[in-house]
């Protein structure tokens with residue numbers, strides 16, 4: 110009989126995997142077909158049982174999950190903080206991603222949607238059965254539709270008509286009424302945001318106004334910031350995020366700076382947006398290219414961004430973000446959109462510039478599902494001069 114000494118965790122796992130006929134913990138013999146390849150003695154068995162009992166299925170906070178029962182709207186936030194292994198190893202820092210794609214409606218915007226709705230309820234501006242209207246190209250609309258449904262509100266989403274049919278279809282499936290309007294710049298009165306505001310005024314609906322309603326950043330100040338502080342046991346040394354409305358960057362940075370003013374706040378801006386110029390030079394110049402990233406890229410100082418303290422800003426090329434997105438998909442099992450890639454690329458750049466030993470937190474904003482026809486379509490990538498096969502090392506110098 111072949112005897113296999115089980116010394117390491119790996120050996121225990123192998124023993125478990127090859128044990129097809131009898132589950133290992135119930136039997137001292139581990140078999141593969143008829144060939145017995147190992148016998149486990151009693152002390153080994155009890156060590157294994159102990160290790161197994163330490164394993165948990167979810168790393169979500171069990172107190173939060175079981176303290177009291179709630180509908181889906183009660184489970185926004187408390188997302189895991191995921192260690193990004195390769196980029197951490199390559200930089201000598203702990204680079205951690207807040208898994209916002211695990212929120213009920215699938216993105217970081219669930220927090221804003223929840224925060225805006227509960228704030229309006231508290232102020233008496235949302236009555237049962239009311240209609241919420243918002244101008245949005247994506248995740249906020251999805252969050253408002255889902256959380257709105259759970260709390261008994263109807264959502265009307267005004268969206269530029271150049272957005273993908275998948276998004277409009279998804280919003281309608283989730284129960285929102287979708288009004289597709291021609292794409293116009295913000296200064297044009299026919300811009301989708303202004304249309305949403307006018308609809309609210311004319312029909313007595315509630316306008317969520319994610320860009321300038323500071324209930325958005327307050328939601329991050331009250332939830333995302335404290336979660337990061339607690340999850341890192343106060344070790345977080347920097348936080349990196351791109352800006353859409355600015356709610357995430359503003360809320361998290363305000364909370365973290367209050368805990369420890371030395372924590373470095375970094376804005377990871379796509380090309381074509383004005384936040385890099387704003388935080389670096391104090392102006393809104395944007396004459397430098399474009400980005401295909403959805404949900405980020407801001408050209409003005411929203412009410413959510415006003416007055417925040419940002420220590421450093423980077424412009425991140427789409428290609429760097431895409432290289433990260435494909436690396437995380439292929440090597441770490443994370444299926445993400447491009448804003449997450451731009452955030453992680455910013456975190457890597459900050460780690461390289463500032464040296465090893467830091468704990469850098471960034472945001473994994475949404476999953477790749479909504480981008481199957483774009484980011485995960487080779488023809489589409491080629492037509493946008495983007496290459497999904499560049500090695501991770503290629504971005505370390507960028």
Ligand code: PMP
Pocket residue numbers: 216217218247248249351352353354355356357358403404405446448449474475
């Ligand atoms: N990534 C994605 C995919 C988003 O939809 C958004 C929100 N528009 C962001 C990042 C940025 O979040 P915030 O609005 O809080 O700046």
